[in-house]
Amino acid sequence: MSVDLKMPVLIVDDYKTMLRIVHNLLKQIGFENVEEATDGGAALQKLRDRNFGLVISDWNMEPMTGLQLLKEVRSDIKLKGVPFIMITAESKTENVVAAKAAGVNNYIVKPFNAATLKQKLVTVLGDF
Amino acid sequence: MTRRAERSLPASSAVAHAAPRAPAATATAAGKSEIETVVRQVVASLRGDLNATDLSLYDELEGLARFIQSARSEIAALRPDEIRHKHLPSATDELDAIVVHTAEATGAILDAAEQIEAATATLPAENGRAIQERVTRIYEACNFQDITGQRITKIVKTLKQIENKVEALVAAFGDEVARERARGKESAVPAATPSDADLLNGPQLPTTANSQADIDALFDKL
Incomplete structure (x- = not known):
């Protein structure tokens, strides 16, 4: 099954530069409908307002971290099925274990490249 | 007794x-x-x-x-009060300035890369693809700004912890530190001509730096 490139994708990061980079890379891959949020609270609001097909979030944010956002998403009956990819500089084993336990679909360590992003998208969403 | x-x-x-x-x-x-x-x-x-x-x-x-x-x-x-009031805040300001400058520079690089990417639509397909691949490399390279910012934030937190420890030290040795400060003021005689070392201060923080216009005005006055 091919991925619907028109589906809304939400990227969450408190660094505007990173939002811009991920946004541009997703556009290059072919996603047409990318939205941004600069913190976990705003992301949750957007997720509740609209049906997103994918969340790509940073971990290290304040006041709500990416892990907390993931837990909120997984505990919300309407959102719990949304694919969630963490992009973060946190590369310790315990971070990956905690994210996996909280229900993350995949994990990308910064700095990353376009090929890694695409590969993880394929792993989570299927071929496109 | x-x-x-x-x-x-x-x-x-x-x-x-x-x-x-x-x-x-x-x-x-x-x-x-x-x-x-x-x-x-x-x-x-x-x-x-x-x-x-x-x-x-x-x-x-x-x-x-x-x-x-x-x-x-x-x-x-050792003048721990000076470390707390002068050296540590100065180091923190310098680190903050690095974050601001790298963010601005990265923003400018991304502006240019996005404009180049948009222009590839007007090129023959093969040339457009080749240029777009290079633009992708630029996007990837700009990851550094986020990583740099996070590393600097860690350093600033460490400096803050040191500042707290020094503050405790200053509180414990208050009288002696005050005497040393007074002694330092007495012995600090400004040099008539600054030495080479005195003149090497590195880049100034944006809030305190002279602008090019300030420099031009000063230069014309001298």
């Missing part, structure tokens, strides 16, 4: 009885070395009818008091 009886009391009782504190000393004692105060008071309580063992103990305690006083003076001479 006789001296002999006084010395048979527990140390805290002897100290309390031997040397009532003056108000000023009481006010600063909390922030000063309690050990030194106790040693001095125990020594004071031992004056009088002393035997050889007492004298030996007296010498040891006096030596300990001198050592503590010397250590306090040395620490005060």
